[in-house]
Amino acid sequence: MSFTVERIELREVRLPLREPFRISSGIQSERRIMLLQLFDVSGASAWSECVAGEEPNYSDETIDTAWLAIREWLAPRLLGRALPGPYAVQDVLARDIRGHNMAKAVLEMGCWGLAAVMEQRSLSAVLGGTRTRVPTGISLGIQPTPALLVERAVAAVAAGYRKIKLKIQPGQDLEYVRAVRAALGPDVEIMADANAAYAIADADHLAKLDECGLLMLEQPFDADALLQLAELQKRMRTPLCLDESIIDVSRARDMIALDCGRIINIKPGRVGGFAASKAIHDVCRDAGVPVWCGGMLESGIGRAYNVALASLPNFSLPGDVSPSARYWARDVVTPEWTMDGEGLVAVPVDKPGLGVDVDAEFIDALTTRTEVLRDSTTTVSVS
Ligand code: OSB
Ligand code: MG
Numbered sequence: 001m002s003f004t005v006e007r008i009e010l011r012e013v014r015l016p017l018r019e020p021f022r023i024s025s026g027i028q029s030e031r032r033i034m035l036l037q038l039f040d041v042s043g044a045s046a047w048s049e050c051v052a053g054e055e056p057n058y059s060d061e062t063i064d065t066a067w068l069a070i071r072e073w074l075a076p077r078l079l080g081r082a083l084p085g086p087y088a089v090q091d092v093l094a095r096d097i098r099g100h101n102m103a104k105a106v107l108e109m110g111c112w113g114l115a116a117v118m119e120q121r122s123l124s125a126v127l128g129g130t131r132t133r134v135p136t137g138i139s140l141g142i143q144p145t146p147a148l149l150v151e152r153a154v155a156a157v158a159a160g161y162r163k164i165k166l167k168i169q170p171g172q173d174l175e176y177v178r179a180v181r182a183a184l185g186p187d188v189e190i191m192a193d194a195n196a197a198y199a200i201a202d203a204d205h206l207a208k209l210d211e212c213g214l215l216m217l218e219q220p221f222d223a224d225a226l227l228q229l230a231e232l233q234k235r236m237r238t239p240l241c242l243d244e245s246i247i248d249v250s251r252a253r254d255m256i257a258l259d260c261g262r263i264i265n266i267k268p269g270r271v272g273g274f275a276a277s278k279a280i281h282d283v284c285r286d287a288g289v290p291v292w293c294g295g296m297l298e299s300g301i302g303r304a305y306n307v308a309l310a311s312l313p314n315f316s317l318p319g320d321v322s323p324s325a326r327y328w329a330r331d332v333v334t335p336e337w338t339m340d341g342e343g344l345v346a347v348p349v350d351k352p353g354l355g356v357d358v359d360a361e362f363i364d365a366l367t368t369r370t371e372v373l374r375d376s377t378t379t380v381s382v383s
Pocket of ligand 1: 023058138193243294295298320321322
């Protein structure tokens, strides 16, 4: 269905995490989240969420660079432009604007959300999703001691999570992973995520993780270190999974060609949105490479997009799409996202649009800044 975005409302909300989340590159206790509302000329609207964080410790983007990129360069491309469908948005935003994938993604995905609202279909249906429930994992932050991590991991398995991801960093790795494996036994799917904290000199040390029977090791080296990652993959049995490295479909093709990773964590925000996510999904499917949906501590709005994406057929491994209560005392959507005892999150296939209601009043109470962007060519005339 064709659409024309007439107005975009940007806002920043502050949402405290229930507990601080520590990864190798930083710690977060509260999220500053950019939310968008896109309005079609018909009056239809959809919310979307930007995954950029407060600091450039995951990628080079932050909420503030994304805000600037949207206001100065990206939104003007979109506003007032009649488009045949959400697939067309990626190219509109890409031409001669390098990078800024998270800023692009919140606009692009918002257009998919808008299409779902206007077509009165679920976001999953509009995307081509086939699953009605998606298996869910949990990402556990770095803990002060192995014993505390084991406690978290045991509780997560009891709650039903299908995959336990352990954040690691130099000095807090093997001992922690070994302890969790010993406590959970051989059958639980465990993986580790280093968020780029290691270098090729650590290859022998990392290869010792092979003894822990991990499902995968995520992003041990820097995003750009594809050749070193290939070297490490040669020296390890554990499949490497790439997160930060995969910024577009061409990097996914590089990974497959170089064998520097055997699994991809797709985060739609990191790759510029849903069209790019689907392209990566398809390339991986054709190459027999499994993918799963990553997370960036999203509110219930971003989660709606992740759950819809995870309903595509090649999302064959549990995603980091944990339920609302894992992150927040109160989420910004109703109903909140929940997981059943088997670690499955229901895809809201029977509801049009995002599949959850956005709690605008609660969002208003959390909002610390707003900005409205309009098509400058259709501004009201003054007599
Ligand atoms: O590397 O996957 C990551 C959160 C922030 C930044 C990077 C990562 C993460 C997570 C959280 O692992 C996953 C989630 O949203 O539950
Ligand atoms: Mg990761």
